[in-house]
Amino acid sequence: MTELTKHEPTTIYIKPSSGLAALRLGDLWKYRELVFFMIWRELKVRYKQTALGALWAIIQPVMTMLVFNFLFGTVAKVPTDGIPYPIFAFSALLPWGLFAAALNQGSRSLTANHNMISKIYFPRLVLPISSVLAGLVDFAISFVILVGMMFYYNITPSWTALWALPLFMLLAIITALGVALWLSAINVKYRDVNYVLPFLTQFWLFITPVAYSAKVISDQWQLVYSLNPMAGVVNGFRWALLNAGSGPDAALYVSAAISLLVLVSGLFYFRSMERTFADTI
Amino acid sequence: MTTAISVKNISKRYDIGTAQTKFRYGMLREQIVDTIKAPFRFAASLVKRNPQLAPRNSGQNFIWALKDISFDLEEGKVLGIVGRNGAGKSTLLKILSRVTEPTTGTVSVRGRVGSLLEVGTGFHPELTGRENIFMNGAILGMKRAEIDSKFDEMVDFSEVGQFIDTPVKRYSSGMYLRLAFAVAAHLEPEILVVDEVLAVGDAEFQRKCLGKMSDVAQQGRTVLFVSHNMSAILRLTQEAIVLNKGKLLMRAPTQEAVDFYLSSGQAESGERIWDADEVSAASAPFRPTRLTVRDRSGKVVDTIRSTESSSLEFEYELTAPITGLRVGIYLSTMRGEYVFTSFDTDDPMMFEKFGARSAGRYVSRVILPPDIFNEGRYSVGVNASSFAVKRYFMDENALAFNVDISGAPGTQWPEPRVGPIRPRLEWKIEKISD
Incomplete structure (x- = not known):
């Protein structure tokens, strides 16, 4: 007998829940190893039976950067504050890629693992959380490319990058997880989410200064524009890495607060829908 | 004796209304009206706590998978559950293993519930046997150290030894199943829930599975066992409950319950x-x-x-x-x-x-x-x-x-017999010398 079975067994009461569900994040903590294993599985499986393997983590953002470079850098000539366009775009594509992958994988995580949900008990939050976190590895791989490009263009980041980058990544992840919690729970019943996702991702890309600089937005719209947390993340990355633009301002705090609100409401919504997942999926 | 499982008046309702309206053909006007209404209904359902409790059409668009089931089970007992498909067996097990919630009623469960509702859940075809053992163990709630310590035992039990580093998509279905069962069988829960895992696999493997299950029972742990295999039920359980259309018809010593089930004509339509x-x-x-x-x-x-x-x-x-x-x-x-x-x-x-x-x-x-x-x-x-x-x-x-085969020749010995036929043969025994 193992450790686990030696202690006095605890009694679990199963009954129909009603009202606002408790978050029971302690349960999630007990299953932290499962989060780790889900991430590990996701990574193991992601590039199986591809000739290029993990290179895809690099090829995707690099190709996007080349296309953007041609369209916005060479043809449209968007202003970049004197920063070479390739690194201007790539420094934004990194956090954007992290966010977009997290949002998409997270929103599909429940339907993708429907057989687990309908057969076995575990805190369902494990699924979106591990899908979102798995995106960090791709991020780390393409970060190496960014470092190489910075050497090439001879750009030295400021020391603030050390604390600023993790914080902006955290904001990107919080935003993605918050939205993914809502969408994954809705997706269990309404697969419409699968059709909304590509559109949502594309739309969000347009309202985020990835291909262009936030400065092209006219002043009257700046406030509304900066409420998009991803605008804050992308600007923050450029600020910390390339010394472009000004640092975090009040708008960032507002958008961070919005992200937190989405995350917390997403957690509650997810938890209260969770009880019917196994029946509806 | 302490009570391991106490089930009180549980019912489970499934809403089947949505599916019925959705897949009706040829009613264009209704379909269009339905489409226009859909976003509003969708918005309403998002704020509704438990959409299950409010079926869209108030008619009989739901079924009671379980209706008012109550029973207690003492620690260390093995309980068989019999009933035809749709009788509510799986729903009951799903509620006990916390996969789904009852619509009404309460259950208290003492200890960790290990579920063999479907072995191999979370297996990924691209992962190797070794990787899947860890993955599946984690899904079933085992700690990493626990899996590490039982790893060799699981591999032995599964008999896939030399293929342990091969992706499971290259496994035969038998190997796949053996590996999956090996992981689940080495989980050491206080309560084990088993649903028809023995329907597949060869006789030798089935024998091992049944052996493992009776080990679990002998260690004083509680087992709930669902099967269509009456002889397995008879062999492994002392007591059984019979479910029919979501209702508990009887609880009795296994032999009595199985006789009742087989003779009441609820068995699956052949x-x-x-x-x-x-x-x-x-x-x-x-x-x-x-x-x-x-x-x-x-x-x-x-x-x-x-x-x-x-x-x-x-x-x-x-x-x-x-x-x-x-x-x-x-x-x-x-x-x-x-x-x-x-x-x-x-x-x-x-x-x-x-x-x-x-x-x-x-x-x-x-x-x-x-x-x-x-x-x-x-x-x-x-x-x-x-x-x-x-x-x-x-x-x-x-x-x-x-x-x-209950009552067939040789059934006084609870062991599987090899071979597809089991004739009643006449033996003669003679004493030849002292």
């Missing part, structure tokens, strides 16, 4: 019906319509008792006369070994009389004498042909049925 569009045009003028397995009294059953005679009835229609026709059955085990083949005109007298059949509807009926089959599941194939002329129709797996 019937196969061919619709006109299922049969290829090449079969004409032969058209199969129905195949049934019947017990001694002529009732259509899914499970026959090996100690009683039973029958197979094959109904078909000839749209034109056929000469030299023979209609027959193949019987094989689920592993694909043939047990025997027999045709309705094997007897020359019968062939003379029925070799040429005019157009019309027919039934070919055959009695299967007692004491032929061993326990397990058998597949019935059908064939209609004229020898060396034409094969009109053949379906190798038309229907399957179970054989329950």
